[in-house]
Amino acid sequence: MATNNEAPLGSTENPIKFKDQDFETLQAECLKSGVLFSDPTFPAEQKSIGTPEDPDPKKAIQWKRPKEISKNAVFVEDTTATTDICQGQLGNCWLLAALSCLTAHPSLFMKVVPPNQSLSDRYAGIFHFKFWQYGEWVEVVVDDRLPVREGRLLFSYSRTRNEFWSALVEKAYAKLIGSYGSLKGGNISEGMEDFTGGIARSLEISSRTPRVLWRSLAAALSRGSLLSCFIQAKSASDIGKVTGEGLIKGHAYAITDADKLTKPSDEILLLRLRNPWGFIEYCGPWSDKGKEWENVDPTEKERIEVKCVEDGEFWISAEDFSNLFDVVELCSVNPDSYDEESTLASWAITEHEGCWLLGSSAGGSRKYNKTFWKNPQYTLVLKEKDENEDEDDDDDVGDDGEDGDDEMEDPTVTPDPKKKAEKQKQKVKRCTVLVELLQKNRRQRDKLNFLHIAFHIYKVPSENTCLDRSFFMKNRPACRSGKYKAQRGVWRKMRLDPGTYVIVVSTYRPNIPGEFFVRTFSKIGNTLETQDFACTSSFSQVMTAPVSSKDQERVEMTFDKQAGLDDRLNVKDIMKLFNSVLEKDYHLPLETCRELIFGEDTKGRCALSREQAGTLLASVRNLQVQLSLCAHVCVCVCVDESHVSVTDAALFFSPSFLSLMRILLEA
Structure with a gap:
């Protein structure tokens, strides 16, 4: 538990330890023993890969550490440029596009990828990363064994081939949600939010003129927002098709910059985009090899970093962007992610x-x-x-x-743009x-x-x-x-x-x-x-009864033996604790305990603190004591604008009804 001098549990400075794995402890153990870390909670097996579509299932998959893949392996080489990240044999361009956006913001990047990680200094085969999960930051530990086929990484990789930070971030995120296969098919906003804690939303490009859209995107980029875009595919068969301009339908692109070129009689508004594949680029006006650049001053070209290289990154005019793309995904970063000097302090x-x-x-x-x-x-x-x-x-x-x-949304229907x-x-x-x-x-x-x-x-x-x-x-x-x-x-x-x-x-x-x-x-x-439900009950005082000294002693003893690093008990341990105290006739099944826990302020972890466990145990125990003293009870609750009388004590204390009553009668 956090002390007065520690940051709140769940903050970026004091994240929740996923699977109760502490990076520093595990790293120290590996360095002391001289054995590289192997993660038992996300093993180098098929179940960790899951079931992504495998284009060549007959060729065996091996798990190798970076130095077994490349003799010159490094965690990060020079800088984490947007052109570093390339997509492998997994349909997760949404995640990699979000990661590309993140690399343009070093302070945000370091929250996800903590500094001082290396494949040389204090190397123990273990790395850690942090992701936002519904109001809390979670630290995920992984070993560096990566799936490989014929000597090449199966999933995401760096364009330099000897840099491994992006592949390890991908592995950590896969572990967080279950498997690599779980990464297939997603919304860019998911990745943006989980990398920043910000709020992501969509903009219909057709709803704005090119100039107004460019101005909005430039302003968003200047405020540190993360942006990406895509062309809507009209059918599943359209996904992945390349247009005549070299753009991929249904594919996520990161928007990394906005700039403009001023001419005597005109002003060219430009946006820079990044394809996570690292290749297949836009080939229209103002692309890397576009003839439009021939009349631009060399110093201007150098300023906005025009590169005639097939690296997945390119410039496009605001007008062509508006004509060719359909949707922009925008993520406004959580104010907590900014420095104290941020203009978002209000x-x-x-x-x-x-x-x-x-x-x-x-x-x-x-x-x-x-x-x-x-x-x-x-x-x-x-x-x-x-x-x-x-x-x-x-x-x-x-x-x-x-x-x-x-009504439920029909994904085949385009939203009506006439809502001005x-x-x-x-x-x-x-x-x-x-x-x-x-x-x-x-x-x-x-x-x-x-x-x-x-x-x-x-x-x-x-x-x-x-x-x-x-x-x-x-x-x-x-x-x-x-x-x-x-x-x-x-x-x-x-x-x-x-x-x-x-x-x-x-x-x-x-x-x-x-x-x-x-x-x-x-x-x-x-x-x-x-909002509090307007319910009444003759048992309201019972539900707020103090914890007895005997029950408190049992709670303390159980927590000392069973609690995780966050000093909480999960639902199974809570069930064992409660049933060790309650009379046998009133033992609670697992699902009832889970629903009872949902009524407490647990930030969705399905686990209770010492104080919460003691309070809940006292409420349930005292409620059962009262029920045992009477053959019939009458409880009035406000349900559907009428009062329902429950006269059978056994019915009242059935597991499903207890779950409901705990929520309705919560103090």
Whole structure:
């Protein structure tokens, strides 16, 4: 646990240790023993590779360390240039494009790739990297055994062939989410967010003129935002096809710079793009070998680093960019990632985590009006007005879909670009806020399993009360994220009047369990809080009973023996602890313990601290004691605008109902 002198657990300075592996401890052990590190939690086996499409499965895969692949192997050679990273035999250009963007920001890069790592000094075959995961930074340790076929790296590699930092970052990220196969197919925004902790969103290129778009992108780059872009493929068969201009459909490109050339009668606006493959470049006007450069002063060409080399990086005019590309992905970096001198000091991110529980808080979309009100609700209070309108605003207002928003998105339908009136209406509002909803832990081994998610925002009176069914039957939302989308995150940027709002987060269909993370990016002084359910119970005092000395002693003893480095117990250890104290008739199954833990503030780790475990144990134990004293009980809870009486103690204490009651009766 962090002391007063330590940074908070989960910060970049004090990250969560993934798999309870501490880099410094493991490195010291390896240096002392003289044995290179071999990671038992991500072994050099097929299960770590998973099931990416293998173009040549008959040729064996070997696992080799960098110095076995290249005699001149280094971790980083000179600088981490954007041209270093090349894609291997894995469909993860989204991840590598995000990594290319990151290399343009050294301070951010060092948060993901800690300095002082080497294949020579204090080399022990072990490396560590840090990734943002839903409000916390996680440190992932890996060994340096990499999958190789016929002497070449199977997946990402450096263009110099003897540099290995990008391959090791890729391996660490694969370990974090399960396997290399889990990296296949993704959204650039995922990588951008997990490398920075920022908020990523999409811009429809057709919604702006080339000049306005260039100005927005240049402003975003100057503020340290990460940018990438792609051409939408109309069908699966179109993905990977090369256009006549040398661009690849459905492929992610990093936008690394914006510049302009001034001529006596004209001004040329340029954008620099990077193809993570490291080859196949744009061949149109202003490309590396474009004839347009012949009339440009050599000093200007040198200034903007025009290179006639097939390295995947090239310049393109803003006008051609607007005609050829469809979508820009933009990531505004978390203010915490900037130095203290940052101009973003007046902005802050507010974060909350929660879950949709079967039969409880998974109410579904507004289409299901009997249960929609049960979805998690968050109060948003806007007080701080914008000082100025930003002419170079780098954001769209969010996902389209104002009409019929309680439908699921059809990925084959292009959003309607004719929404300018709505956007102008948004611009006259006085408080800028960006809301993002992420679903957690849906990128499972070798497959994606995203739910359709969305959020709605309602203007409400200032009283902090939970909105019931009648409110939603009579009121329409002031704003929403758009149609329900099966992707990790949905977002919307708004300019709203000062006041109190409630954000309701939901899946499209009810009774679908899942975890989520919601956050707002707004001026300091605005707040986001959890809504309390307006429930009553004769057991409310029982749920806040103090921990007995005997139970506290048992908790301390269990934590001393079983707790991990973060001083927390996982769900299995909590189940063992509780069942060692409770009477046999009241033993709790694993799923009930998991749902009980979700009701505590655990940042989604499904683990409890000493204090949380003691409090929860006291609540459950005292509740069971009270139930054992009476044959019948009467508990009133506010459900669907009516009072439901539960008179059978056995029914009341069934595992599924206990899980629900713990959340409803939480103090």
